[in-house]
Amino acid sequence: MSLIAILDVAHPDLALTPTIRECPDATVRVVPHSTTDPETGLFFFLVESADETIETAFDDDHTVTDWTLVNDFGTTGIYQLQHGDETILLSPKVAELGGLMLRAESNDRGWTVRLHLPDREALATLWEYCEDEDITFELYRMFRQEEWVDGLSPELTDQQRAALVNAYEEGYFEEPRETSLEELADQLDISPTAVGGRIRRGTGKLVETTLLEE
Structure with missing residues (x-):
């Protein structure tokens, strides 16, 4: 049995936080990607935005050192971004605790994330890490999951x-x-x-x- 936790995290140095706050009408989601290597600093994001101000925000965002538009679908684009050494990334810490970041979507201050964690102790350790790093941590929902569900989830964000x-x-x-x-x-x-x-x-x-x- 494992634990699903839904929470908000916020910090000025969390990945893409300056862009999220500069473009509140845009929706940014992390693209789940099995070959992402935290050591490279390269990550993929899906961005829904009605204009091109998001790219200007990338240029001004201190958590972004480089970006590339991979696919353009009009109001939606997939971007490959590289983060600097000072950027705070939550996913490596979650992985270190034996967990997975199932979903991450922007909100008005930072990120709403859905995590798959092995137990309450892992969640408590993550909370302590966020407290030590001055990362705002607001837990909304927490529930047990009896089994792993593979494939695409039909759930809403x-x-x-x-x-x-x-x-x-x-x-x-x-x-x-x-x-x-x-x-x-x-x-x-x-x-x-x-x-x-x-x-x-x-x-x-x-x-x-x-x-x-x-």
Whole structure:
């Protein structure tokens, strides 16, 4: 039996934090990648952004020493980034504890991560590491997982789930609507554009994983 933990981490020197804070409407996700080698400083990120200011932010980001656009899909791009020696990376510490970083997505201050850890002791050790490094550590959910699930996960991202649940509870899906994107944005402390994107992508994922047949 293993442990799944969902938490927020934030620090000015965490990878891409300056870019995330400079471009709050952009969504940045770490691309899971079996050949990533922390020793090289090379990592892959998927970026959803409506404009090209993200690349200007990369140039000004002290955690980024070099970047390359690998694939361009219009408003979404895959980037290969190299981090400097002073950049804080959480994934090597998680791996050292025998865990895996299953998902990492940007929020307004830093990163929301979903971790697969061997036990509570590993989580406590990670918390102590973050405290020693002055990394903000906010645990949202923690639950046991009985078995390893291989392959692609049909789950929503934590941000999409939060946006959809909040929208449902506030009556966004009622007719007529009982709330607006602007009001939801105030509650979630993000922009209306970001809320709308999370609701749209989350709804699409629900349709894809529950209604469509192969």
